[in-house]
Amino acid sequence: MESDEVMLTVRITAAERALLRRLAQGHRSDVSEVVADGLLDILPTLHCAQDAYRLVAALRAPAPCAQTVWLPTDLADLLGPAAGRIAQTTGVRLGSSCVVLGAAVRLWLGQDPQLLAEHLSTMHEGRPAALAAA
Numbered sequence: 001m002e003s004d005e006v007m008l009t010v011r012i013t014a015a016e017r018a019l020l021r022r023l024a025q026g027h028r029s030d031v032s033e034v035v036a037d038g039l040l041d042i043l044p045t046l047h048c049a050q051d052a053y054r055l056v057a058a059l060r061a062p063a064p065c066a067q068t069v070w071l072p073t074d075l076a077d078l079l080g081p082a083a084g085r086i087a088q089t090t091g092v093r094l095g096s097s098c099v100v101l102g103a104a105v106r107l108w109l110g111q112d113p114q115l116l117a118e119h120l121s122t123m124h125e126g127r128p129a130a131l132a133a134a
Helices: 014-026 031-047 049-057 079-090 097-109 113-124 129-133
Strands: 005-012 065-072
Touching: 005 014, 005 097, 014 031, 014 065, 014 097, 014 113, 031 049, 031 065, 031 079, 031 097, 031 113, 049 079, 049 097, 079 097
Parallel strands: none
Antiparallel strands: 005 065
């Protein structure tokens, strides 16, 4: 375990877990990296009230599967302020970082899978070959 990463467990559906795995395989990465990329993609949108409400709504559907991921500490540290923005906008307190992350991942995965794959490709374009293969 690296000290600059935090382990979090999120609740998602079986279909969402399968999609995460397909996205990871398609980009020669692991699920944790895809979740981190998805979080980077979705967090900036949470300043918009509409997206804050969509994030809260993402938690309404049951999520029977637990998925453990490792996030860089700096990225995991953004979950607290995101929860604060969500609470301020919607009046709903999401609780733990795991709940915020789960909601963000579910909101992100709710997009068209092809669009998600394209976003991941765009995020990884400038990446050195050694990192892309890791």
